[in-house]
Amino acid sequence: MGGRAEWMREALRLARDNVAAGGGPFAALVVRGGAVVATGVNRVVPDGDPTAHAEVVAIREACRRLGSFDLSGCELYASCEPCPMCAGAIGWARLARVHYAAARGEAAAAGFDDERLWADLARPPEARTPPAERLLADEGKGPFTAWLARADRRRY
DSSP states (O other): OOSHHHHHHHHHHHHHHHHHTTSOSOEEEEEETTEEEEEEEOOHHHHTOTTOOHHHHHHHHHHHHHTOSOOTTEEEEEEEOOOHHHHHHHHHHTOSEEEEEEOHHHHHHTTOOOHHHHHHHTSOGGGSSSOOOOOOHHHHTHHHHHHHHOTTOOOO
């Protein structure tokens, strides 16, 4: 394996295999320097974990293998356009580029509609589903004050 089309075909193969095994139709690969660092498939149902999306599983494994939370220089190949949660994980991991095959509209047609999540992100916290309420705003600054006071903090 060694090119963009081949890596995407591998992500699609893993997604199909995951469906055959009873999982969701999603898979992802993290690639760096012309080699696959990690793969992931949707594990939501078997793990009982709503965060176990293929992209998150692949990112977690790549971080473990590389010994870093910073995946700069790596690219992600996903069988489908990432959802808002996965897009957030991709941003935090600092992946250099994302490639995907199916668009979110195609996922919606198969019953995986995340449009409400995308729409929710544009609303203020109190208007989201579920609504969010800010409590103890002044006290909430305390952990950040403690963080900033640490000379050995590692920025991420």
